[in-house]
Amino acid sequence: MPYPIDWTKFRELFEYVPHDPLLFGSSMFIFFFIAVLAVYRFFNGSNSFRVYTLIFFSLFFYYKAAGIYLLLLVFIAIINFYAGAWIFNAKTQRYKRLILTATIIVNLGLLGYFKYTNFFFEILNGLKVGHFDMLDIFLPIGISFYTFKAMSYLIEIYFEMLEPINSLRNFSLFVFFFPNVLMGPIDRAVNFLPQIEEKPVFTKEKIGLAVFLLCTGLFKKYVLADYISLNFTDRVVGFPLRFTGVENLLAVYGSALQGYADFSGYTDMALAIGLLLGFELMDNFNRPFKAYSVAEYWRRWHLSLSTWLLDYLFRPLQISLRNYRKLGTAIAIFITFFVVGIWHGPSFTFILFGLLHSFFLVFSMYTQPYRDEFYDKLKIRNTKWLRVLQIIFTFHLLAFTAILFRAPSLKYAGDMIKQIFTYFHSEVFTQYVVAYPSIVFLIVIGYVSHFLPDSWEKKTVDILGKTPLVFQAIILAVMIWLVAQVRSAQMQPFLYFKF
Amino acid sequence: MISEKLLAVIKKELNLNNDFELKPEMTASQVPGWDSLNHINIIVSIEKEYGIKFKGLEILKAKNIGDLQALVNSKFPA
Numbered sequence: 068m069p070y071p072i073d074w075t076k077f078r079e080l081f082e083y084v085p086h087d088p089l090l091f092g093s094s095m096f097i098f099f100f101i102a103v104l105a106v107y108r109f110f111n112g113s114n115s116f117r118v119y120t121l122i123f124f125s126l127f128f129y130y131k132a133a134g135i136y137l138l139l140l141v142f143i144a145i146i147n148f149y150a151g152a153w154i155f156n157a158k159t160q161r162y163k164r165l166i167l168t169a170t171i172i173v174n175l176g177l178l179g180y181f182k183y184t185n186f187f188f189e190i191l192n193g194l195k196v197g198h199f200d201m202l203d204i205f206l207p208i209g210i211s212f213y214t215f216k217a218m219s220y221l222i223e224i225y226f227e228m229l230e231p232i233n234s235l236r237n238f239s240l241f242v243f244f245f246p247n248v249l250m251g252p253i254d255r256a257v258n259f260l261p262q263i264e265e266k267p268v269f270t271k272e273k274i275g276l277a278v279f280l281l282c283t284g285l286f287k288k289y290v291l292a293d294y295i296s297l298n299f300t301d302r303v304v305g306f307p308l309r310f311t312g313v314e315n316l317l318a319v320y321g322s323a324l325q326g327y328a329d330f331s332g333y334t335d336m337a338l339a340i341g342l343l344l345g346f347e348l349m350d351n352f353n354r355p356f357k358a359y360s361v362a363e364y365w366r367r368w369h370l371s372l373s374t375w376l377l378d379y380l381f382r383p384l385q386i387s388l389r390n391y392r393k394l395g396t397a398i399a400i401f402i403t404f405f406v407v408g409i410w411h412g413p414s415f416t417f418i419l420f421g422l423l424h425s426f427f428l429v430f431s432m433y434t435q436p437y438r439d440e441f442y443d444k445l446k447i448r449n450t451k452w453l454r455v456l457q458i459i460f461t462f463h464l465l466a467f468t469a470i471l472f473r474a475p476s477l478k479y480a481g482d483m484i485k486q487i488f489t490y491f492h493s494e495v496f497t498q499y500v501v502a503y504p505s506i507v508f509l510i511v512i513g514y515v516s517h518f519l520p521d522s523w524e525k526k527t528v529d530i531l532g533k534t535p536l537v538f539q540a541i542i543l544a545v546m547i548w549l550v551a552q553v554r555s556a557q558m559q560p561f562l563y564f565k566f
Numbered sequence: 567m568i569s570e571k572l573l574a575v576i577k578k579e580l581n582l583n584n585d586f587e588l589k590p591e592m593t594a595s596q597v598p599g600w601d602s603l604n605h606i607n608i609i610v611s612i613e614k615e616y617g618i619k620f621k622g623l624e625i626l627k628a629k630n631i632g633d634l635q636a637l638v639n640s641k642f643p644a
Contacts, residue, residue, distance in 0.1 A: 160623075226626060382602070386622045389606045396603055432603065 088132035125243035136207035147217040186413030209249040220256035252371035267345020275532025280339035287332030312491030590632030
């Protein structure tokens with residue numbers, strides 16, 4: 068008897084199912100993507116067909132993640148497209164600024180409504196200014212990413228770095244583009260839009276890079292991040308008081324690595340998928356734990372967000388406050404990092420995260436001349452071992468503030484730190500290593516590979532580029548097999564989906 | 567051409583040696599010490615030295631030393 072087809076299940080493949088988006092790396096995604104890629108490459112000659120294929124699939128991809136809120140994505144694209152042209156055609160600077168401000172208010176108003184309404188009510192209730200019942204608001208996945216992406220178009224036109232385009236179709240593809248719509252990179256209009264009209268060129272180097280990024284992405288996300296979080300950090304972060312200080316400290320190191328592996332793993336896959344479609348997206352990471360200062364870290368971590376805020380918020384603020392010199396810069400840093408914190412979500416842990424980072428940066432700015440003088444006196448300025456110490460120190464600042472990213476509330480973050488400083492029990496370390504060798508092994512592998520020389524990565528990509536297609540496919544298949552072996556029963560959602 | 571006056575302001579703010587050659591196409595990242603904090607110091611010093619006032623957008627649009635010179639020149643119509 069033939070096996071009956073479950074048509075409900077089949078229909079579900081094409082329908083929005085809450086909390087079940089098409090995750091990169093899932094078999095469903097791979098199936099759909101190969102189909103899209105085949106159609107896409109087959110009709111390589113027709114630009115129009117390629118663009119519509121991508122728009123159609125991107126809309127489907129977003130619908131699978133957010134259902135009816137697909138309309139919000141479309142609305143964001145339309146309003147920013149027309150506002151861009153209005154700004155460009157406005158006769159006076161004042162009028163340009165007015166349209167820019169109004170459109171930014173619409174963008175941020177929507178973002179604010181979906182993301183922060185209940186948080187705002189919570190604060191008002193706490194302040195006892197009245198009682199507000201929490202609303203049942205759905206958070207459209209990726210909204211923080213695609214509103215920022217669309218706003219870059221407006222701001223670049225206002226800054227006269229970009230002229231508006233005539234094609235709503237092309238602009239829609241920029242906003243909808245499925246590899247970066249849910250979790251970035253927050254690509255810039257000025258980089259992305261010209262690529263749409265160019266015929267994609269698939270060089271060996273690009274394919275090699277795509278294969279490399281797919282492998283690193285799959286490994287970082289499904290081997291490192293998911294395994295460490297499910298089997299270790301989630302448990303400690305959820306109940307820090309049940310564990311000794313040693314375990315809490317290991318969880319701090321594990322969480323920092325997991326956060327990076329999760330987000331940069333996603334980004335690697337997004338970049339690879341972009342490359343296979345002929346698009347070069349903006350990179351988001353450059354080995355952030357190699358940073359020797361917090362300022363340097365922000366030039367290596369979530370670059371598409373940090374440069375967005377640097378160019379469109381920090382610099383304009385700094386320039387308008389220029390007569391206050393250092394103090395003006397300090398205020399600009401403070402405001403920018405408050406935004407960094409709140410951008411991540413409606414929670415005091417994120418706000419505190421942003422404020423701590425602004426404190427580190429301002430402190431560093433004011434003490435720089437004295438520190439340099441001190442290093443000169445000891446004759447250790449610019450020496451290798453000072454750099455190493457600075458990297459270790461910076462890493463610990465980052466790892467400890469990253470607790471705020473993982474902890475459910477400030478209390479949990481405080482408990483973790485309390486355990487580390489008051490209930491350390493160093494003897495537990497060896498027991499832990501013996502009991503959980505796979506977790507320790509993965510954490511060590513994660514950090515060691517992070518600190519390998521950058522040139523090794525380049526060499527690997529070069530070799531992969533020169534490898535015949537068959538072997539590239541085998542390498543990729545081996546990686547997928549490895550992921551399947553290690554992967555937990557159910558795929559874990561990406562951490563940055565909630566932002 | 568970058569004027570001697572502008573060169574002097576930049577070199578003074580960045581504590582650069584007089585022999586250091588600043589070219590019009592050079593961007594901040596190519597000049598030692600020209601970070602975002604010193605950028606502000608340079609802008610404020612230029613405004614003071616020349617007795618002029620830039621608009622925020624004008625400063626944001628200047629991408630290299632040549633742009634900065636052109637911006638100063640634009641404040642003194644021939």
